[in-house]
Amino acid sequence: MAGLLMSGSAFGWGREGHETIARIADNNLKPSARKVIEKYLGDHSIVYYAKWMDEYRHTPEYAFTTKWHVARVDENLKYSPYPEAGDAVSAINDAVELLKDYKSLPDSTVAVNIKYLLHLVGDMHCPAHVYYLGRNQDYKVKFGGGYIKPVKEMKIHTVWDEAAIQSSRIWSVSEWAEELDRKSAKEIKAIVAGTPQDWLEDNARRCIVQFDMSAPGDNVAQDFVNEALPLIETQILYAGYRLAAVLNILFK
Ligand SMILES: [Zn+2]
Structure with a gap:
């Protein structure tokens, strides 16, 4: 059971991250876009399906998305595709290309591709989901100490995806979204500029500090969380704005 509960580690942001990203995106959707999207999602908001891809990636039908x-x-922080299996950037680009013609597609195809976008724009903003060629991101640390109890051994990936958040942010996703979503229209325009590949490379430049913040076997505690949270919150905010931008262009 413990293994099951911890299985979030390989999945990307935990529930809090994904749903807060979708909440911020929803706050920034044009009403006309929201109306079209919710029709395809069976009268659910995009928040409802923010984690759908993690819930379905291990079913035979969606194993190809895993x-x-x-x-x-790469070493120069330029996008380095996985040509065979695909990755978040290629999958986002494919979904966008397909959805440009959404009115002529079957409803179920539109719905599943919206679900891909909701989730993958989020995942590519998670520091642990930006993979750096030649760098070790797959190691364990001890997380906890001080106010953070108990101390647990876990992958550093899990710390970034959810443990740092869960140790410090107990608000609802709506409350967290409200705290973060305070940029001006001009600032948002600058954040959403570019393509998904540009966003990945921007994320890679910002998140490379992770290699100075922990090493295999470290005990990471409150000091780590204090440094990690501003980065995590920037990534969540940017993902929310960028997701809204993609959806507003497609479903205008
Ligand atoms: Zn995921």
């Missing part, structure tokens, strides 16, 4: 939750950069 590698899409990450994206890699």
Whole structure:
């Protein structure tokens, strides 16, 4: 059972991250876009399906999507695709290309591709889901100490995806979204500029500090969380704005 509960580690942001991203995106959707999208999602908001891809990636029907939750950069922090299995950037680009023609597609095809976008724009903003070619991101640390109890051994990936958040942010996703979503229209325009590949490379430049923040076997505690949370919150906010931008263009 413990194994099951911890299985979030390989999945990307935990519930809090994904749903807060979708909540921020929803706050920034044009009403006309929201109306079209919710029709395809069976009268649910995009928040409802923010984690759908993690819930379905291990079913035989969606096993082909299992590698899409990450994206890699090379030593120069340029996008480095996984040509065979695909990745978040290629899957986002494919979904966008398909959805440009959404009015002529079957409803179920439109719905599933919206679900891909909701989730993958989020995952590619998670520091642990930006893979850096040649760097070790697959190791364990001890997480906890001080106010954070108990101390647990876990992958550093899990710390970034959810443990750092769960140790400090107990608000509902709506409340967290409200705290973060305070940029001006001009600032948002700058954040959403570019393509999904540009966003990945921007994320890679911002998140590379993770390699200075922990090493295999470290005990990471409150000091780590204090440094990690501003980065996590920037990534969540940017993902929310960028997701809204993609959907507003497609469903205008
Ligand atoms: Zn995921």
